[in-house]
Amino acid sequence: MSLPSQIPEGYRPLDSKTLPRYLGDIASVREVLGGQPDNWSVAEVGDGNLNLVFVVEGPSGAVCVKQALPYLRLVGDSWPLPLSRNFIESEALIVQGRHAPGLVPKVHHVEPTLALLVMELLRPHIIMRKGMIAATTYPRFAEHISTFMARTLFFTSDLAMTAGAKKERIATFCINHELCKITEDLIFTNPYYLAENNRWTSPQLDDAAAAIRADGDLKIAVSDLKVRFMSDTQALIHGDLHTGSIMVTDSDTRVIDPEFAFFGPMGFDTGALLANLLINYFSQDGHATTVSPRESYQAWVLETADTVWNRFHDKFVGLWSEHHSGDAYPDVLFTDADLVARVRRRYMRKLFGDTLSFAGAKMIRRILGLAHNIDLEHIEDPDRRAVCERRCLHLARDLLVNTATFRSIEDVTAAARAVRESVG
């Protein structure tokens, strides 16, 4: 296999033999693991498509090691991906960890030449999406994720940063444009024409897919979003904030895998999360059985969506009150309390609209694009799956095209309930 050109001199994929020797030279890692490299056990636990992921255990503790591979393999395709995404992930984790302590894995060591990152091993956490498919509730989740989003987005926006400091960070994250391009294609473009790698539940959804490809209003709306995604440097966003990027226990929540991070529109993160909650809500009708009815779980999912947005809103506005140190809406101009309240209402209303629009785009891509969600994919009966998917598409289109008709998150979750009753 020939390697892409941007591979740094000295890059080599590590393995179970070479990794302990490498880690043995890093004081911070030795301290976590304890003992000697010879006593450390190493297990490769990644799926090998994109990254190597090792769990390394020593007498005193364990770490997770993530090393980027120069290729992405997915559904038979293979294309080069820059190793710098590992550096981007570590930069993002460090920023997020500073602003939202305890909500991302701790970074122990970063090695850009090897495209390698040593971080806290999360256990007994599981991927939240898997827990949600099994109808597990997470009582602390709304509180945690609303804090994560409010703090990481606020503190990297023009409300908290000076324009100069922000531009220096924007420049750093501009190198991540190849990962941005994946999003631009897979989310904002491919589902809206007959792209080669699209797939959907066929023939059940052939009509729905064709209707979306012929929907001028929708194509304009999603293309406007794509322009926002490409040109609006509102804040440092995670870039892939779905329930597969969140690891949870009953009491703990951690956001992982910010390889797609860059300065983009905040609504892309808040919308991704909302989309994935709504997808899970609709998918439950495909998982429900007599012994495992899902109505009460579905209620929990929608309540969670309401709570996440409302707490996010309040926390973001609270941070604005207490930590406004950026160049946007400067205090010297906004001394009048009523005017300040008006500015914040407008800002949050716009962010709410962005959230719904991006959520709609995220829902559609998971049903008509290349990469699907196991929430839906694990529904074996295609007729049953298609009903759930059709409901997702219906609400998604409404969120994207009729955004302004939703005045509150409760309007959105009420619409989800209504679609479930009436579509399918």
Add this chain to the structure above:
Amino acid sequence: MSLPSQIPEGYRPLDSKTLPRYLGDIASVREVLGGQPDNWSVAEVGDGNLNLVFVVEGPSGAVCVKQALPYLRLVGDSWPLPLSRNFIESEALIVQGRHAPGLVPKVHHVEPTLALLVMELLRPHIIMRKGMIAATTYPRFAEHISTFMARTLFFTSDLAMTAGAKKERIATFCINHELCKITEDLIFTNPYYLAENNRWTSPQLDDAAAAIRADGDLKIAVSDLKVRFMSDTQALIHGDLHTGSIMVTDSDTRVIDPEFAFFGPMGFDTGALLANLLINYFSQDGHATTVSPRESYQAWVLETADTVWNRFHDKFVGLWSEHHSGDAYPDVLFTDADLVARVRRRYMRKLFGDTLSFAGAKMIRRILGLAHNIDLEHIEDPDRRAVCERRCLHLARDLLVNTATFRSIEDVTAAARAVRESVG
């Protein structure tokens, strides 16, 4: 004087003695000038506030040399300014020259270490603002400047560039954040509170200045624009496109001095130009005399404003038809001619609104902020000047706050005529 920290090793200001020896080693410059360095004449023609500017003449031709100084001196203030602005200017001139050939000075040589740029000497051009104060018409101007704006903005936008190529250029221009900060403060912030370096025609405009500082709608509108300026990387903009940055003859037009260039909202350029035409229009009543009435010149100025926007609009849309190669509004989605027309109408309508908003902000800063225009400053009688300025402020506020009520450029120029009749 101590030097700022970002001064590159090897930087030294050149003078009439050291410059010819330096230029003698550059083949492209020797070729233009002809003869030997000993025969070249050198004159320093800058005002010494910001940059050294030399005219160097040889037997076969002449060049202009611009070297950045590490400080800006203005109205008694002095603050460090990065020398990298000279590199930014050369990068911008090269890009603009590629997209709009013949409308910027040709670059002969760039030397980042010395913060020095050798370019075509423009003669017998004069600064357009001076010509307009003297009521000189420029019959080719609307045609030229509309081409400059359409081509430089279109070809550096997401309509023409791929997102990845654009992000690489965005990163380069992010270093110019200190010059952006000057704009952020002087245009979008200071006129709206009692900033120390504000000035205005006093006491005549004390009431108008106070009204603007108390105008909540206006402060929200201008602060929204500031956020756009800080975070929207729509295209590579000139960043200071007023009539003082344009050199003209009867038949030639050149845009100079893109030191403030960066990836920002297009409307900031198109708005700057419109603002400066409107300011000149209102200022003419302060210059009119019995021997030099200005009514017909004022008519020419407003006709020019109409023509500039309308041609810009048509050329921009024409480029979109012929040279669309960027990632925005991809052809694979927009195969239907009616839908394409709709997308373009929406895009141009938004750009028109941005143009008016930024024009309003630009007009206000020239009357209430630190840096004023000689169009108005050269009106000696303060009562007479204040009448012109009050009309500018009146229209400017309307452009910023009631943007959507203007449906065409003819609405704007009609409003200018109406304000001239009714305010004062």
